[in-house]
Structures are given as structure tokens and as C-alpha cells.
Amino acid sequence: MILKKNNKKIAKKKNLSEKKLVKKEKNTPAKNDGEENTISTKGSVRTPALLRGMKDLLPKEEFFWKTLHHTAENLAEAYGFGLINTPILEETALFVRSLGRGTDVVDKEMYSFEDLDGGKICLRPEATASCARAFIVHGMQSLPQPVKFWYYGPMFRHDRPQAGRYRQFTQFGCESFGVHDPVVDAELIAVAYHFLEDLGLKVNVHLNSLGTPEDRQNYLIELTGYLRTKRSYLCEDCKKRLVKNPLRVLDCKNLECKEVLNEAPQIIEWLSESSKSYFMKVLEYLDEINVPYVLQNTLVRGLDYYTDTVFEIYLEEDSEGAQSALCGGGRYNGLVEQLGGRPTPGAGFSIGLERVISVLRKQTDEGTCKIKEVFPSVFFAQLGEQARRRALRLLEVLRKSGIVVAHSFGKSSLKGQMEMADKLKVRYSLILGQKEVQDGTAIIRDMESGIQEIVDQKKLKNALEKKLQPKV
RNA sequence: GUGGCCAUGGUAUAAUGGUUAUUACUUCGGUUUGUGGAACCGACAAUACGAGUUCAAUUCUCGUUGGCCACCCCA
Numbered sequence: 001m002i003l004k005k006n007n008k009k010i011a012k013k014k015n016l017s018e019k020k021l022v023k024k025e026k027n028t029p030a031k032n033d034g035e036e037n038t039i040s041t042k043g044s045v046r047t048p049a050l051l052r053g054m055k056d057l058l059p060k061e062e063f064f065w066k067t068l069h070h071t072a073e074n075l076a077e078a079y080g081f082g083l084i085n086t087p088i089l090e091e092t093a094l095f096v097r098s099l100g101r102g103t104d105v106v107d108k109e110m111y112s113f114e115d116l117d118g119g120k121i122c123l124r125p126e127a128t129a130s131c132a133r134a135f136i137v138h139g140m141q142s143l144p145q146p147v148k149f150w151y152y153g154p155m156f157r158h159d160r161p162q163a164g165r166y167r168q169f170t171q172f173g174c175e176s177f178g179v180h181d182p183v184v185d186a187e188l189i190a191v192a193y194h195f196l197e198d199l200g201l202k203v204n205v206h207l208n209s210l211g212t213p214e215d216r217q218n219y220l221i222e223l224t225g226y227l228r229t230k231r232s233y234l235c236e237d238c239k240k241r242l243v244k245n246p247l248r249v250l251d252c253k254n255l256e257c258k259e260v261l262n263e264a265p266q267i268i269e270w271l272s273e274s275s276k277s278y279f280m281k282v283l284e285y286l287d288e289i290n291v292p293y294v295l296q297n298t299l300v301r302g303l304d305y306y307t308d309t310v311f312e313i314y315l316e317e318d319s320e321g322a323q324s325a326l327c328g329g330g331r332y333n334g335l336v337e338q339l340g341g342r343p344t345p346g347a348g349f350s351i352g353l354e355r356v357i358s359v360l361r362k363q364t365d366e367g368t369c370k371i372k373e374v375f376p377s378v379f380f381a382q383l384g385e386q387a388r389r390r391a392l393r394l395l396e397v398l399r400k401s402g403i404v405v406a407h408s409f410g411k412s413s414l415k416g417q418m419e420m421a422d423k424l425k426v427r428y429s430l431i432l433g434q435k436e437v438q439d440g441t442a443i444i445r446d447m448e449s450g451i452q453e454i455v456d457q458k459k460l461k462n463a464l465e466k467k468l469q470p471k472v
Numbered sequence: 473g474u475g476g477c478c479a480u481g482g483u484a485u486a487a488u489g490g491u492u493a494u495u496a497c498u499u500c501g502g503u504u505u506g507u508g509g510a511a512c513c514g515a516c517a518a519u520a521c522g523a524g525u526u527c528a529a530u531u532c533u534c535g536u537u538g539g540c541c542a543c544c545c546c547a
Contacts, residue, residue: 052538104545108473155547160473163540171547237544302546328547352547383506418508433506447508
């Protein structure tokens with residue numbers, strides 16, 4: 001059918017030049033596999049597209065990812081967190097019960113579907129609930145407390161894609177279960193802060209406390225009461241929020257709403273004495289370990305499970321941009337119980353790595369990025385079949401001694417290989433030709449000065465190590 | 473989910489209701505075959521998809537898909 005259509009189209013273009021006609025015909029599929037849309041301008045088969053909001057991580061970005069992973073691993077382990085890897089697929093109920101019905105994440109953004117056996121499952125939209133589940137399932141309440149996890153992996157939310165927002169994204173996060181102590185909160189904030197700081201980012205920690213669920217409930221009543229009296233001044237969105245999730249009115253960006261909020265009751269004033277002093281302790285500990293922070297009494301988090309301390313970390317400059325929240329987290333003392341475990345306090349944070357990388361890339365363009373990519377410092381050029389064989393062997397030796405050597409066996413001309421060496425910006429090239437193979441030597445060429453020296457193949461490794469040592 | 477802007481080779485771009493779709497970078501090959509950074513030459517390679525208007529659409533219109541931005545929300 002499609003074939004017919006195409007012919008029709010070609011027939012229509014009867015005044016096309018012969019050349020163009022031939023080209024078009026070449027692009028016509030010889031046969032159709034029965035799939036729809038198999039026609040493409042590029043060849044006879046339509047290339048399946050990248051799904052919306054998804055992203056391929058290409059080798060040119062790998063370096064960032066590697067750095068982030070190392071940084072996360074080192075930091076988390078230094079603070080005594082143990083790696084946990086929970087499945088990407090979970091029971092849908094896990095998130096409905098923890099994040100709460102009525103939150104956008106659960107209501108609109110979950111990739112949930114029916115399993116082959118009829119069970120309701122979904123792609124995890126976050127990892128905290130999974131950690132809590134694992135904590136319960138593996139009876140970790142009988143481990144020495146706190147139990148500290150760190151995780152690193154993909155999360156899924158069917159949101160509308162935007163800069164710094166993908167449907168599959170990667171989070172690094174830490175969770176700490178079993179201890180209700182301000183030190184825990186402070187430590188988590190410190191880890192998140194240092195992670196971003198280690199990457200050379202200047203960030204601000206925004207901090208608030210929601211108190212106990214009772215505090216929150218009392219405050220909520222008070223706040224809703226107040227907002228109702230000012231209802232007519234609020235924007236449309238906030239009117240909806242008033243019914244659905246009044247706390248969110250607090251961080252509305254609308255100016256008139258902000259004005260209304262100036263007079264609104266402050267959550268801090270509604271905290272119980274113990275919550276208040278708990279929060280003060282968190283601040284004191286942060287001062288103690290020199291983590292700067294900003295109090296933000298309008299900061300509430302979108303997920304239901306938070307209690308007491310909540311925080312977000314933003315990039316210091318350009319705090320506009322809705323996507324500038326790099327990290328979010330807080331305490332969730334009721335979570336484990338909500339999921340059917342023994343009452344267990346907990347706290348954690350997670351960092352959106354795509355956002356971090358987008359900042360790092362911007363800095364790289366500006367030349368202010370702290371992270372620098374390491375290139376191979378040696379290139380191996382070979383000439384002729386015998387040299388190629390010998391080169392393979394020598395490369396093994398060099399690889400085992402940890403020297404990163406680039407090569408391009410695909411190119412046969414020395415000229416081509418030298419061009420490649422130049423593009424890779426290596427410091428030295430090794431040249432091995434017919435002559436060298438016979439003499440058992442190799443040429444080491446300093447790419448900057450062009451000076452060459454002939455070295456015995458057996459001494460190649462040592463010679464290179466020596467040359468590379470001082471500058472590295 | 474709502475609104476705005478956008479869609480030309482791998483990347484970045486030019487142009488046009490009509491004949492060979494511009495240019496640069498990248499990639500590949502070459503300028504006497506064992507030496508890179510320069511110069512020159514050549515090759516590969518694009519109008520997102522579908523429909524409509526038209527003698528003729530890459531250009532105009534609509535739809536789809538995708539991207540960016542803002543909102544919502546969140547990391």
C-alpha cells in the first residue's frame with residue numbers, strides 16, 4: 001500500500017529531473033514488513049525514534065557520568081552509607097501509599113501498568129519508598145541503627161519534558177533509617193552539599209521544618225482558614241491548591257499571592273516545642289560543620305511523607321529557572337510505618353544528575369568547569385603488517401602497565417595516523433615501521449617539539465613511564 | 473496536563489512557489505605512497521512525518537511527531 005502511495009507521488013513529480021527520480025526510486029522500499037511507517041528519507045527502513053523525554057548517554061558525555069559516580073561513591077562511603085540497588089520495577093501500591101494520593105507524581109506521572117499475571121506494577125518514580133520497603137522486608141530494624149543507604153540509578157516520571165527534565169532521569173541519593181536525631185539530618189545535608197561542592201558548583205541550601213504530622217495538621221487548619229478569608233486575592237492555581245494541597249500555596253510565584261502570604265501564619269510558629277528545638281539543633285550542627293544555609297519558611301515539599309526537616313539545594317546564580325533545584329530531601333518519620341513496618345524514623349535526599357550535568361556542561365562552555373577530561377597521552381602508529389602484529393603485542397604490555405595508549409589500526413598511512421594523534425592531543429606518538437620491527441626498536445616522537453628518539457622495544461615501557469611521570 | 477516559539481546533511485547555517493538546495497565544520501580520500509598542526513582539491517551527506525492548496529511545495533495551510541521555553545509539578 002505504501003509502495004503504491006510512493007509511486008503515485010513519484011508519478012506526480014513528472015517534471016523532476018531524471019537524477020532526482022532515480023534517487024527517489026532508490027529510496028522506495030522493496031517490500032513492506034507489515035509494519036506501519038517503514039518509509040524514511042534515509043534508506044528504506046524507518047529508524048525507530050528515541051522515545052519522548054528519553055536520552056541516549058553518548059561517549060562524549062561519559063566522562064561526566066563517571067565523575068559523578070565516583071564523587072557520589074567516595075562521598076557516600078566516606079560517610080558510612082552502604083550501596084543499595086533496588087529494582088526499577090515495583091508494586092504500584094508502594095508509591096501510592098508512600099508519596100500519597102493527590103500528589104502529581106502518583107496521580108499523573110507514574111509509568112504504571114499491569115504485569116503479565118495481572119499485578120499492578122510501575123517503573124519507580126523515586127527510590128526512597130523502595131529503600132523503606134527494603135528496610136522492612138529484610139528486617140533491618142534489628143541491625144545496628146541507623147541503617148544508611150546510598151543509591152544511584154534511573155527513575156521514571158511521565159512528565160512533560162523540558163530542559164533539565166526527562167522522563168527517565170538519574171538520581172543519586174542517601175537515606176538514613178532508624179535514628180531520630182538532628183545529627184542525622186545535618187549529616188545528610190552535608191553529604192548533598194559536599195557532593196555539589198566537590199563538583200565545583202556554588203550552591204545554596206534552603207531549609208525549613210514542617211514539624212510533626214500533628215503540627216502540620218494544626219498549621220494546615222490555621223493556614224487554610226487564613227487563606228479562605230483572602231481567597232479572592234489568590235490566583236487561579238492557588239484557589240485550586242487551597243482545596244488540593246494548601247501548603248503549596250506557600251511557594252506560589254504569583255506576586256499577589258506572595259502579598260497575601262506576607263500576613264499568613266508562619267509554620268515555624270506552629271511547631272511544637274520539641275520540633276522547634278529539634279530544628280534549632282539541626283541548624284547548630286550545620287553551623288558546626290560549616291555548611292551554609294538559608295531559612296525558607298515557604299519551603300514545603302510535594303511528597304506526603306515528609307516531616308520535620310525539609311531542604312532543597314539550588315544553584316547560587318540564576319535562581320530563576322524552574323529547574324534549578326538540584327537536590328531535594330528531608331525527614332520522613334512516618335514512612336516506614338505507613339508501609340507496614342515498625343515505626344521507624346528516617347531521612348534522606350536525592351540529587352537529579354541530569355540537572356547537575358547540564359550545569360557542568362554550561363560551565364565547561366564558559367571555561368569555568370572544575371572537572372577536566374583526561375585524554376590518552378600516547379598514540380601508537382604502525383606501518384605494515386609485521387609492524388601491526390608487533391604493535392598489538394606491545395600495546396598489551398603498555399596496557400598492563402596502566403599507560404593509556406590510543407591507536408588507529410583502521411588507517412594504514414602513517415600520515416593518517418599522525419593526524420589522528422594530533423586530533424587526540426597526545427603528548428607522544430610511538431612509531432613502528434618495518435625498519436623498527438627488524439631492529440627491535442621503536443620511535444618515540446614528542447608531539448610538541450617534534451623531537452624523535454629511537455628506543456629499544458624492551459625499554460619502551462620504562463621510557464614512556466619516565467616521560468609521562470613528571471608532568472602527571 | 474495548559475500556553476508560546478521552532479523543525480534544512482552528523483553539527484551549525486543560507487535560500488527559493490519551479491530547473492543542479494548555499495556555505496562552514498566534522499567524517500572519508502587525495503596533493504609521488506615512513507611523519508601531525510597550514511594550504512589546496514575531491515567524496516559522502518539534508519528540506520521531520522502525513523495530508524491539503526497548486527500545473528508545480530523544501531517554501532503556503534492543517535494535522536502528527538519531536539525539540540526548546542514558561543506554567544503545573546519535581547530531581
